[in-house]
Amino acid sequence: MSRIDHRSPEDPAGVAGANPTRRAFLGRGLGVLGGSVLASCLGASGARLMAAAPSLAPTTPGPHFAARARHVIYLHMVGGPSQLDLFDHKPQLQRWFDKDLPDSVRAGQRLTTMTSGQTRFPIAPSKFTFARRGECGIWMNELLPHLGRVADRICWMRSLHTEAINHEPAMSQMQTGSQVTGRPCLGAWISFGLGSLNPNLPAFVVMVAIPSNREQEQAISGRVWSSGYLPGIHAGVSFRTQGDPILFLNNPPGVDGAARRITLDGIGRMNRLAAERFGDPETLTRIGQYEMAYRMQSSVPELTALDREPAHTYRLYGEDARKPGTFANSALMARRLVERGVRFVQVYHNNWDHHGNVAGRMPSQCRDVDQACAGLLLDLEQRGLLDDTLVIWGGEFGRTVYSQGGVTKDNYGRDHHPRCFTMWMAGGGVRAGHIHGETDEFSYNIVKDPVHIRDFHATILHQLGFDHRRLTHPYQGLDARLTGVEEANVVHALLA
Numbered sequence: 001m002s003r004i005d006h007r008s009p010e011d012p013a014g015v016a017g018a019n020p021t022r023r024a025f026l027g028r029g030l031g032v033l034g035g036s037v038l039a040s041c042l043g044a045s046g047a048r049l050m051a052a053a054p055s056l057a058p059t060t061p062g063p064h065f066a067a068r069a070r071h072v073i074y075l076h077m078v079g080g081p082s083q084l085d086l087f088d089h090k091p092q093l094q095r096w097f098d099k100d101l102p103d104s105v106r107a108g109q110r111l112t113t114m115t116s117g118q119t120r121f122p123i124a125p126s127k128f129t130f131a132r133r134g135e136c137g138i139w140m141n142e143l144l145p146h147l148g149r150v151a152d153r154i155c156w157m158r159s160l161h162t163e164a165i166n167h168e169p170a171m172s173q174m175q176t177g178s179q180v181t182g183r184p185c186l187g188a189w190i191s192f193g194l195g196s197l198n199p200n201l202p203a204f205v206v207m208v209a210i211p212s213n214r215e216q217e218q219a220i221s222g223r224v225w226s227s228g229y230l231p232g233i234h235a236g237v238s239f240r241t242q243g244d245p246i247l248f249l250n251n252p253p254g255v256d257g258a259a260r261r262i263t264l265d266g267i268g269r270m271n272r273l274a275a276e277r278f279g280d281p282e283t284l285t286r287i288g289q290y291e292m293a294y295r296m297q298s299s300v301p302e303l304t305a306l307d308r309e310p311a312h313t314y315r316l317y318g319e320d321a322r323k324p325g326t327f328a329n330s331a332l333m334a335r336r337l338v339e340r341g342v343r344f345v346q347v348y349h350n351n352w353d354h355h356g357n358v359a360g361r362m363p364s365q366c367r368d369v370d371q372a373c374a375g376l377l378l379d380l381e382q383r384g385l386l387d388d389t390l391v392i393w394g395g396e397f398g399r400t401v402y403s404q405g406g407v408t409k410d411n412y413g414r415d416h417h418p419r420c421f422t423m424w425m426a427g428g429g430v431r432a433g434h435i436h437g438e439t440d441e442f443s444y445n446i447v448k449d450p451v452h453i454r455d456f457h458a459t460i461l462h463q464l465g466f467d468h469r470r471l472t473h474p475y476q477g478l479d480a481r482l483t484g485v486e487e488a489n490v491v492h493a494l495l496a
Contacts, residue, residue, distance in 0.1 A: 062194065063465025068429025068495075069390040070197070071338040072190060072460070073345045075331070075373065076174070077365075078218050079167070079353030082399035082414050083422040085126045085362055088158055088443045089139035093125035093401065096442075097409065101402045105444050112165055114355065114404060115415045121402035123442070124412035127359055136433040143366035146374035152433040153377055153386075154426045155494055159437025159446045162397055162418045162453050167218050167353070170396035170418065175224040177457055177482045184228035184473075186457065187344035189482050190464060191234040192227075193471055198341030200299035202292060205342050206236035207334070209327040211351040213364035220348050229475040232285040236346060239333070241325040245304055249297055257297070264290050303336055316375035320368075328372035335379050338389050352395055355404050356413035377426050390428025390463055397421055401442045420446045423456075428463050431496045454488035462490045 084090060101121040115121070128141040134151030147154075164170035169179035176183040184192070191203035206225045211217070225236030239245040251260055268287055275283040306322070306329070313332065314321055320328040327349045334345040349369060354361060373393060380386040398421025399414035406412075420439045426432070438448040458468040461482065468488060472479035 064467045064470055065465055067463065067465030068388070069427070069463045070194075070388040071343055071345075071385075072187070072390045072392065072428070072464070073334045073338060073376070074186070074347070074392045075369070075394075076171075076346065076348050077352045077369070077393070077395040078171070078220055078348050078350045079216070080170075080395040080397045080399055080416055080421070081352045081365075082126075082354055082358065082362070083158065083420070083439075084399060084401060084414070084443050085128055085354075085358060086141055086144070086366075087138065087156065087422040087424075088420075088439055089130040089141075090125070090401075090441060090443055091130070092441055093123060096123040097125055098122045098407055101442065101444070105440065105442050109419060110165055112416050115400070115402075118404075121400075122407045123401055124403040124407045124414065125409075127410055127412075128362070134433065136435055138435055141366075143363055144370045146371040150374045150377050150426075153381070154424045155430040155432060156422070156424050156435045157437060157451055157456075157494065158420070158422045158435065158439060159448065159450050160394070160398075160421050160423050160453070160456065161446060161450055164397065165416050165418050167396065167416075168221065170416075171221075171224050173453055174396045176226075176228065177454065177484055181221075181223045182226065182228055183480075184230045184234070184482070185225050185236070186460065186482065187225060187236050187346055188227040188230050188234040189461070189471060190344045192230050192473070193461075193466055194343055194464065196341065196343065198299075200295040201303070201337070201340055201342050202237040202296075203343040204234065204236045204346075205337055205344070206238045206346045206348070207241055207330045208238075208348045208350070209241060209330040209368075210325040211327070211349060211365065212368055213351055213361050215351060215357065215361055216353050216355065217350040218353055220350065225346060229480065230473055231281050233288045236344075241330060243324075245300055246293075246296065249293065249300060251297070260297075299340075303340060304333070306332060306336075313379065316371075316379050318371040318375065321372065321375075326372075327368045328375075331372040331376045332379075335376060335383075335385070338380075338385060339383065354399060354414055357411060358413060359411040380427060386427040388428065390430065390460065391426045392423070392460070393425075394423030395421065398443075401444055417444070419444060425494070429496050430463070430494055434494065436491075436494055449493070451491055451494075452488070454483045454486060455491050457482050458488040459491045459494055463495070 101123055128143060130139045130141050133140045133148035136152050138151050138156050140148050162170060162173055164173045164179050172181050173179045175185040187204040196203040208220055227235035267290060271283050271287045317328045317332050320326045321332045323329055330347045334347055337345045352365060377386065377391060380389055397416055397418040400417045404413040404415045420443060436449055437446060437451060440447050461468045461471060468481060468483045472481045
């Protein structure tokens with residue numbers, strides 16, 4: 001039974017006004033539960049169902065305080081981008097080429113099985129040229145010229161860290177707050193907390209872009225956009241990047257819209273009876289999904305008509321934005337989604353798992369995302385959307401300073417490294433042109449202003465108007481939350 005805790009410090013018992021305690025809330029029973037599940041998914045067509053079942057009247061969860069952001073576009077670089085080859089410039093490492101990483105730096109920290117058997121850990125300085133960008137002076141490699149031109153619009157974070165050292169648990173922790181799969185992801189929490197701004201589109205959409213280099217792609221599990229123990233309506237809706245964005249969205253031959261409406265009304269009545277009899281919240285989810293699919297039959301074709309975009313749009317994002325499935329195309333679609341009220345858009349871009357051939361693969365990875373990321377920020381800004389859209393870029397961990405396998409000055413590989421990595425945010429009330437955190441001379445350990453994943457999540461929720469300690473859901477005897485039971489703090493230094 002879902003809730004957002006609206007208790008204030010002055011009224012910890014939640015007895016004042018209409019803000020209920022957990023006990024009072026649970027006492028309301030199935031009616032309020034059903035309403036909270038259907039709040040963001042039933043529009044005018046679904047109103048007939050609601051009128052016939054007043055016990056399922058919707059409630060509207062919302063933020064705890066004024067929000068700086070209303071939308072999120074999260075660009076996840078799957079595999080773990082190398083901070084050393086992108087943003088965390090360490091020129092002094094040139095004199096360490098092919099020398100072993102000092103034991104005092106690693107200090108017995110955990111290694112993956114891919115390098116734990118190596119007899120030595122040879123240091124691999126970045127082969128790429130770096131330069132300072134913007135007034136903020138962030139060091140960036142030569143492969144990101146477009147992003148460099150918008151450096152002062154970005155909040156740079158060079159001190160992220162996590163415990164997870166392998167992809168699946170690391171992606172799970174980055175997206176759901178836990179290495180244990182099956183928990184609600186960030187997008188699901190935001191859908192649950194804020195609902196939808198457009199009854200004809202989902203609150204949470206996921207796209208998986210196709211990289212131009214497909215040398216070493218990681219599996220991307222749908223579990224990382226799951227609603228977990230939250231109602232199923234809050235799971236991410238996966239849009240395909242090629243072909244029809246949603247399978248089976250169109251009516252089959254011989255079935256028109258009127259016939260579809262009659263069918264759905266009949267199914268809705270049966271599902272409503274089942275919900276009232278058995279009290280299964282997933283039945284209510286099913287009602288909402290059917291209604292959403294019906295409305296998306298008209299909203300999605302207009303949404304995906306990228307050929308209507310003017311020529312100057314493609315000058316921002318690059319010509320790759322015309323090609324379905326590319327990262328640039330997905331970034332443009334992300335703008336169109338938030339423009340139409342979608343709360344949370346997740347874009348995954350694969351092949352950042354650089355265990356080898358960094359020199360051969362990093363250029364293509366950067367070409368895929370450089371202009372598209374810069375174009376997205378400029379496009380949002382020009383449309384007045386950047387102020388209330390939080391854009392996030394990063395992977396699930398970083399890469400090691402030592403090479404996996406052999407090393408030459410022109411090529412090397414890097415293993416997983418959870419102890420420090422770089423991410424960035426823009427828009428949504430974050431501090432533009434700020435560089436946060438420092439690492440040691442080997443980009444191996446954090447020496448200033450560490451940001452744990454829990455702190456990162458707390459900060460994102462804060463920008464959307466939530467106290468992360470109060471956005472909860474009862475699960476296995478706990479008031480479970482995205483940030484878990486360990487200490488987490490909003491990083492106010494990242495905020496404007």
